[in-house]
Amino acid sequence: MKKLNQEAMKDIIRVKSLISADVETLLNQQIKKEAQSSSAYLSMASWCDRNGFDNSAEYFFKQAEEERQHQMKFFRYVLDMGGSALSPEITNVKIEYNSFREIFEEALDQEISVTQSIKNIAARCHKEQDYVTVEFLNWFFKEQREEEYKARRALELFDLIGEEGTGRWEIDKHVGKIHYGNEAGE
Amino acid sequence: MQNTTLEVSTHLAEVYSTVKGAVYQSDSEKCWYVDFAGKMARFDYRNILKLKKAIYAIDIEEILLNSSKAADVEIVFICACEHCYVLTLLEIISFKELLEGTFVMLSLNQILHDRLYRIAA
Numbered sequence: 001m002k003k004l005n006q007e008a009m010k011d012i013i014r015v016k017s018l019i020s021a022d023v024e025t026l027l028n029q030q031i032k033k034e035a036q037s038s039s040a041y042l043s044m045a046s047w048c049d050r051n052g053f054d055n056s057a058e059y060f061f062k063q064a065e066e067e068r069q070h071q072m073k074f075f076r077y078v079l080d081m082g083g084s085a086l087s088p089e090i091t092n093v094k095i096e097y098n099s100f101r102e103i104f105e106e107a108l109d110q111e112i113s114v115t116q117s118i119k120n121i122a123a124r125c126h127k128e129q130d131y132v133t134v135e136f137l138n139w140f141f142k143e144q145r146e147e148e149y150k151a152r153r154a155l156e157l158f159d160l161i162g163e164e165g166t167g168r169w170e171i172d173k174h175v176g177k178i179h180y181g182n183e184a185g186e
Numbered sequence: 187m188q189n190t191t192l193e194v195s196t197h198l199a200e201v202y203s204t205v206k207g208a209v210y211q212s213d214s215e216k217c218w219y220v221d222f223a224g225k226m227a228r229f230d231y232r233n234i235l236k237l238k239k240a241i242y243a244i245d246i247e248e249i250l251l252n253s254s255k256a257a258d259v260e261i262v263f264i265c266a267c268e269h270c271y272v273l274t275l276l277e278i279i280s281f282k283e284l285l286e287g288t289f290v291m292l293s294l295n296q297i298l299h300d301r302l303y304r305i306a307a
Contacts, residue, residue: 011299
């Protein structure tokens with residue numbers, strides 16, 4: 001054993017980086033996903049503002065900002081762990097939407113896809129026992145609880161209030177009031 | 187070429203080798219020496235990852251199926267690294283094989299370190 005000890009090659013890769021190449025790739029994909037989300041929300045804010053839904057526009061401006069913060073959280077984590085964070089290129093951002101409701105449907109789809117993608121990273125981390133990254137991801141899981149709740153609640157408003165007459169105006173008024181407490185049931 | 191290899195081999199550990207080339211690790215310099223395509227090139231941590239990325243990114247199948255008259259030569263240039271490779275298709279395949287083996291061995295080395303030295307026996 002002693003001989004092996006003397007001859008063992010240094011583990012340079014591990015010394016340089018806490019996360020594996022695979023996890024780093026997944027995190028970089030997530031950085032791009034969050035950036036895409038942020039751009040999509042900004043586009044939704046623009047559409048809502050153009051069409052007179054001021055509260056919804058404000059809601060999406062805030063969402064765009066939040067996604068950007070998520071992106072930066074991932075970005076800094078990759079760098080802090082010794083990896084290379086890649087600034088992503090975002091193209092094909094949607095400009096037009098068919099209806100007010102379609103925007104909220106897309107927002108929910110987007111959040112579901114983000115949750116799924118973070119779950120996928122966590123699965124990989126568990127597989128290689130990277131509990132450090134799992135712990136980092138836990139913050140996002142809690143965040144996704146709120147994001148999905150808010151998106152689902154917004155869609156619910158369409159069913160509850162209905163789009164007829166001043167319905168859309170009413171929905172827009174309530175979108176601004178959607179709130180999710182820090183813990184379930186709050 | 188052979189001489190260079192012998193000369194530096196005292197402080198180099200072979201990570202992986204094939205008939206076409208070899209990769210050695212220098213613990214003292216914290217870098218790797220890649221002996222391929224007739225030259226010995228030194229790569230640090232960042233650069234060897236860039237090299238891996240550049241070689242893995244080459245679409246071998248596409249080159250094989252490409253019937254254009256252009257020469258089957260790929261120029262592999264790595265940003266902020268003094269080395270550059272001009273490789274034929276066969277060399278790309280061998281280089282990829284060499285690098286794949288190298289990274290498997292480096293992962294294995296990490297597992298060994300984790301099991302033998304990092305977790306108290």
